[in-house]
Amino acid sequence: MPEGPSIYILKEDTQLFKNQKVLKIQGNTKVDLGHLEGKKILGLKSWGKHFLICFKGSFIRIHLLMFGSYRINERKESPVRLSLQFKKGELNFYTCSVKYLEEDVHAYYNWSVDPMSEEWDPRYVYKLIRSNPERMICDVLMDQEIFSGVGNIIKNEVLFLTRVHPEEMVSSLTPKKIMKIIKVARNYCFDFYKWKRAFVLKKHWLIYKAKKCPECDVPVSLEHTGKGKRRTFFCENCQNSV
DNA sequence: CCGGTTGTTCAGCG
């Protein structure tokens, strides 16, 4: 489920709980949240892959990791990790990471690295990338402090769309190419969002899980690239920016 | 039916 655009959808679909009082909190999370019963939710936000339920001076951070899921006004069979019940409706999370932070959410997160945020700042992201010359671009794209919300699928697609080899070092990319990657990453996040909403995401994958390059028909390479050793599908022929 | 993974954190080790 969970790359940034999926969490963005979660945020949008839970806005009905904004300004609602939490009547009951349940679930098998080890985090003690009982004191939040009776408190009003001031906002439901996302930062990359983080989903944030905001109260006065504090917030709950949900991360769905690889297998997390949620239900709005529905339940699953499996044990609920965190359940928030309201006068009308409920919000349930399964197999996710739950944290509670007594901080102001805006002091905690920098939204200028979230491509789906109105505060996203491409020039700031550009500077961050340039300050990592000795890293491979495939790792930088997955760095949540630089591209918050970009996951392995988005990484693969952005590298293909920009024709950049995943193992290319930042230091050998031109300023123009870096800016291209930044812009395409944001644009692809919104495409991902749009296709996910329409349940047509998979058919738009160009390189991820592809057998042959859609551009030149050469067999797609699959390697575990970079420090992250995450799987990367790419075309040796087209992604030759070196 | 089994193998692999759209992700992160942390223990353990050299």
Place this chain on the structure above:
DNA sequence: GCGCTGAACAACCG
């Protein structure tokens, strides 16, 4: 203290 590795988490798809 460091970087690196692998485990743990545990559900769904093909």
